[in-house]
Amino acid sequence: MLQDHPLLPWIVFPLVGALIGYATNWLAVKMLFRPRQPWGAGVLKFQGVVPRRQEALADSISETVQDELISPEDVAELVQKIATSEDVRQKLQSKVDALIAEQLQSLGPMASFLPGDLVDRIKLRIEQEIFSFVEEMGHDLHGVLGSKLDVKGKVRERIMNFELDQMEQLVLKVARKELRHIEILGGFLGLAVGLVEAGLLQLWN
Template sequence: MLATAWAEFQANLWFYLSMPLVAGGIGYVTNVLAIKMMFYPVEFVGVWKPWLGWQGIVPRKCAKMARIACDTMVPRLINEKEIFQRLDASEVAKILGAPDAQQLRALVDEIMAEHNPELWAVLPERIKEMAVRRVRVDNETVVRRVLDGMVDEIDKVFDLKEMVIEALMRDKELVNRIFLETGRKEFRFIGHCGFYFGFLFGIFQMVGWVFFKADWQLPTFGLLVGYLTNFLALRMIFRPQQPVKVGPVTFQGLFHKRQKEVARDYSQLIADEVVNPSNITEAVLRGPRRDYAAEIVARFLRDEVDEQLGRMKPAVQAAMGRDRFEAAQQAAAGYTVSRLPELVRPMDDYAKEAMNLSETLSSRLAVLPPDEFEGMLRPAFKEDEWMLIAVGAALGFAVGVLQLLAFNIVAV
């Protein structure tokens, strides 16, 4: 029997030697394809959603992935109050600058022309200039009061979790990038593992085929290679969570072993693309809670103008009429609020440095317990691991059928 098997092995040497390589190829291709199917296509491609076609698992579950990212980050790693408390009012005031006399005069002219044109038209120029000087506000005082007001009423003004979820749901490609860039080494490892495990299984397949041949054997082995390479690679990424020493060798899931590196990459992406000063400003001043923020700014502006007017306030109210005076105040505050997104843009660089979100997130994420840390990336796999493994098994089975056809052709 051995002599017969050896003779056949020699007669079909290249076919047999190809088995480990083919099995390694099956393992690699099925694993890489499974990863690609997790992320692409970003939008559904097919004819009958969701049954006849495909959409990447991560973009399809973008909302859920965004909430998972938030649950890891807010308030475990950072919160709204901490973000605003890191801004120094004097620095912000210096960057924003105060309106010059010409700008302020133009604003006062516009408001008075709307709310009391008769009075403004007959006032001497000297009185008008005095009025403009009176309403010049102390920029730093207003900024400090506004920032303190934001912190005191932060729940009404800003929801960090809501902002992050909306930003990620708007940009599915960004969600893909977060997973692909922070888990790039893990995904590469899955592909390489597919080849190594597949090659090893292919050796057993080759030996088994020498001594025993059945039509079901090659397809079944292909299915097992596709299944096991995906399964083992996924397990080796996340298990064991803690280092386990076996003799001189220490084992630990690759993702957990790289916790500090992953924390740095993840935090940099989040700080640059999601929780950045521009997005925070947009959320506060133009988001669903913008009315609360506008009211805080307007309130402290009115208070500052009242203080600057001082004893002149009753006389100004009497001259204009109380209702017109209050309407003019409201108009001035409204004008400032409407221009805030444009006014605060120059402070983006300072705010990014002061908030220091990348370093904060990275240092805190690096020391998260293994279960919580795994929760960042594992959900991208966990619910649909069976699907990824099934795809690998199906592709392996198909290649096994092709191997069987090739052998039959060679044998003929």
């Protein structure tokens, strides 16, 4: 039959190869997440890669986040910078000004007897004490957070609490295009194998 139709192998083999290659890679992508629960028995028990390795993935990702992205020391340093930033100082200063003005207003006419420079000195003194307290608190928080904050544990806990549907959607949202390319690549590789087989068959005959 093949001898009667010499072009048939060049059509059938590549087509079948492309279908098999595409289907194989499509199945491999699906098996990243499915089956969700172990299926089968003994050595023939199957489970999706992500469900089976969720704990190991959580350990690896959480360790990477803490070591490479954001450590407890980074968080502590950020908190200290925020606490001692110029923006915080300005907001505290505005609060002090408003508080002093409110207290002076509550004194009524008696407030006019207070020397202006005295009010300014009181205001400055209060601001200095507050700024000093905030800076000390920032340093204290830096020490406490640096030693107590468990970034790795928090990230690991969040990942372990992920529903598998959530994790699948997260991965697909990030890597849908790449996974699709893997499926298509399987089709092209199968097509190439089919062409090689057709060529070998042609030489054999």
